[in-house]
Amino acid sequence: MVDFELTEEQGQLRDLAHEFAANEIAPKAAHHDQTGEFPREICKKAWDLGLMNTHVPEVYGGMGLGVFDGGLIAEEIAWGCTGIGTAMEANTLAEAPVIVAGTDDQKKTWLAPMIREFKFAAYCVTEPDAGSDVAGIKTIARRVGDDYALTGSKMWITNASVADWYFVLAYTDPEKKHRGMSAFIVPRSSDGVEVGKKEKNLGQRASDTRAISFNDVKIPKANRLGNEGDGFKIAMGAFDHTRPIVSAAAVGLARAAFEHAVRYAKERRTFGTPIAAHQAISFMIAEMSMNIEAARLLVWKACRTIDLGRRNTREAACAKAFGADMAMKVALDAVQVFGGYGFNAEYPVEKIMRDAKVFQIYEGTSQIQRLIIAKEIFERN
Numbered sequence: 478m479v480d481f482e483l484t485e486e487q488g489q490l491r492d493l494a495h496e497f498a499a500n501e502i503a504p505k506a507a508h509h510d511q512t513g514e515f516p517r518e519i520c521k522k523a524w525d526l527g528l529m530n531t532h533v534p535e536v537y538g539g540m541g542l543g544v545f546d547g548g549l550i551a552e553e554i555a556w557g558c559t560g561i562g563t564a565m566e567a568n569t570l571a572e573a574p575v576i577v578a579g580t581d582d583q584k585k586t587w588l589a590p591m592i593r594e595f596k597f598a599a600y601c602v603t604e605p606d607a608g609s610d611v612a613g614i615k616t617i618a619r620r621v622g623d624d625y626a627l628t629g630s631k632m633w634i635t636n637a638s639v640a641d642w643y644f645v646l647a648y649t650d651p652e653k654k655h656r657g658m659s660a661f662i663v664p665r666s667s668d669g670v671e672v673g674k675k676e677k678n679l680g681q682r683a684s685d686t687r688a689i690s691f692n693d694v695k696i697p698k699a700n701r702l703g704n705e706g707d708g709f710k711i712a713m714g715a716f717d718h719t720r721p722i723v724s725a726a727a728v729g730l731a732r733a734a735f736e737h738a739v740r741y742a743k744e745r746r747t748f749g750t751p752i753a754a755h756q757a758i759s760f761m762i763a764e765m766s767m768n769i770e771a772a773r774l775l776v777w778k779a780c781r782t783i784d785l786g787r788r789n790t791r792e793a794a795c796a797k798a799f800g801a802d803m804a805m806k807v808a809l810d811a812v813q814v815f816g817g818y819g820f821n822a823e824y825p826v827e828k829i830m831r832d833a834k835v836f837q838i839y840e841g842t843s844q845i846q847r848l849i850i851a852k853e854i855f856e857r858n
């Protein structure tokens with residue numbers, strides 16, 4: 478049976494996230510975009526309300542919410558500002574591999590403190606020479622007795638400077654390609670960890686993106702997730718949990734652009750009538766509405782599938798590719814509805830358009846999502 482109704486608890490969770498986005502995020506979004514100041518205070522308030530780390534299981538002190546519930550929150554937060562949303566959601570991405578592959582001890586060590594104290598974590602896979610082509614990473618973890626020595630550089634790491642610990646993918650046996658990668662948790666305070674300058678990005682400027690270098694960093698064996706060789710599977714498996722959430726954020730951004738466009742189309746007059754009365758404008762807005770609804774359904778299906786314990790790789794990639802491309806198009810069209818004012822930083826859709834672009838890039842580009850979908854179609858049947 479298909480039921481599109483939220484439970485009472487889910488409705489309350491969504492309302493809580495929406496109120497928070499409307500009262501705490503949206504009013505400060507322009508400030509963080511213009512200054513690039515990290516939204517620590519806003520994140521702290523979100524953490525106090527239980528809007529961060531929601532998927533940490535109850536046995537480790539968390540709320541143990543599902544991906545669907547996380548998606549409901551992500552859509553509302555992104556409606557307020559996706560830069561601030563990305564700063565909040567980076568924890569979800571870093572924690573997912575620990576939830577998927579960590580031992581009980583590892584979960585106690587790395588997840589439980591995220592609930593007890595206000596902390597950040599970061600997910601470190603991308604490198605200067607390898608993003609889509611994960612097998613092209615060069616970071617190496619050499620075995621030294623019972624420990625490892627980690628050397629290499631990561632790039633574009635969200636929350637790099639504020640994180641307490643990093644999830645890091647590295648080769649333990651480069652000869653074996655994907656099967657020679659291993660996953661580690663690296664405390665930020667380790668000797669040899671160096672964090673670069675904040676990158677000046679096109680959009681989502683509230684979030685903190687930096688390079689990190691690991692210079693012969695000692696990592697105890699206890700910090701390895703899974704066995705040697707499991708790293709690629711763990712890092713990619715985390716995306717099945719997080720891509721639906723990122724896609725939900727794309728829906729939230731598109732909803733904000735749509736709402737601004739509707740309001741403006743009713744107010745702005747040309748040729749003696751509100752521009753909403755011109756079919757070219759009203760159809761553009763009708764298309765926005767169609768695509769937002771369609772994207773949300775893909776997101777909900779991807780979330781629900783994994784919450785039921787089923788493989789959702791294809792659904793998650795569909796939601797991500799469609800959601801990201803949809804958000805970019807809706808944001809572009811919202812700028813068009815605003816005309817010249819859409820091109821100006823005093824009006825909200827300019828920022829939304831800049832923020833939208835990265836949805837087609839991070840957590841796997843729109844091209845890579847299509848590769849995954851094609852692979853699922855042709856290689857798994």
Ligand SMILES: Cc1cc2nc3c(=O)[nH]c(=O)nc-3n(C[C@H](O)[C@H](O)[C@H](O)COP(=O)(O)OP(=O)(O)OC[C@H]3O[C@@H](n4cnc5c(N)ncnc54)[C@H](O)[C@@H]3O)c2cc1C
Pocket residue numbers: 567599600601602603606607608609610632633634635636678681686835838839840841842843844845848
């Ligand atoms: C703001 C921001 C935050 C990020 N946060 C994180 C983070 O927290 N952690 C992390 O690990 N990474 C993060 N990333 C990195 C992000 O995941 C990568 O940028 C992304 O995976 C693309 O990799 P790349 O930049 O190396 O592009 P490339 O892989 O070099 O791709 C360049 C272009 O070629 C296309 N392309 C590549 N291969 C193929 C192919 N086989 N077929 C068709 N097209 C192809 C791509 O789609 C893209 O258009 C972040 C990036 C940004 C911009």
